[in-house]
Amino acid sequence: MPIQTQVTNILKIDHPVVQGAMQWISLPALVASVSEAGGLGVLAAATYPDKEALRTAIRETKSLTPKPFALNVSIFPSLNVPDYHGYFAAALDEGVRIIETSGRAPVEYIDFLKKNGAVVMHKCTTVKHALKAESIGCDLVVIDGFEGGGHPGESDIGSIVLAARAAESLDIPFIACGGFSNGRGLAAALMLGAGAITMGTRFLATKECPILPQIKKFVAGPDCTEHDTMLVMRKYRNTARVYANATAKEALRRENAGKPFGDVASLVSGQRGRKMVFESGDLADGLLSMGLSAGLVHDIIPVRELIERTVREAITVMKKYA
């Protein structure tokens, strides 16, 4: 029996499970497998150097699934501003109709996106920002709690309170994100008022995830728990929750010593993290975004099994109290 919500209706998906955008990692094969299984796969624009490279990835994804998938565009302040408009235009041109923004609200892009028929969901980490997204015309909010892997914001509000606050404050539907890994999490999110969950860390340990097998094995294994993440880059107001390895600890040491960002940049560089998960497999060298939900990941399974099991477990858990 499927779980249908306002969110699944708006996104036209079978199951209330969204795969979190992951730079370098949520490549077409993973994204398509999530959408094929009835969830929502999300490509990350940040993986691609320009709109044409993104267009190629979108075409590849479309060749693997006729089902809807989304594009995430993270809008961050930067000296070399990426061609955000180009990314949006390429996606819409290729028929991608679900756009997720993060970083900051897509104020100057929303008219263009809505005029071209996009469903716009904005990922943010406070209710204040969610209300802003609602006020400019976003259709959905993804509300990302302190537990989450990647950038959980600067306010440190955990997902339970954040989702409940979103439920009492927003008129538009929302997706709970950060700390969700299984059916109990999905059931909890639904009870808090969410219409779906976004999972990032959990998808690292799936058969279709393109990272090295030893990294997946580590994520699913006993040495990777809810105690094994840490926050870095707080002092630069770009907090990231990552696996607590030697690189992360050294980055934090320099940060706490008052060093400028330039002194940690080589440690936290995306290219270094990319090398770890795709080439060297050296879990000490580079940053790997990882949420507290790592403690709930115990196996490497196909995406379809993960999504179906998550929904099945949620229904079983909810029936206990029906």
Ligand SMILES: Cc1cc2nc3c(=O)[nH]c(=O)nc-3n(C[C@H](O)[C@H](O)[C@H](O)COP(=O)(O)O)c2cc1C
């Ligand atoms: C390895 C990894 C890479 C990520 N990369 C991005 C990214 O490029 N853009 C983004 O908006 N979020 C990114 N995130 C955050 C996820 O999309 C999602 O919000 C988060 O993982 C949810 O929390 P969870 O890890 O507890 O499931 C990343 C997360 C992980 C684990």
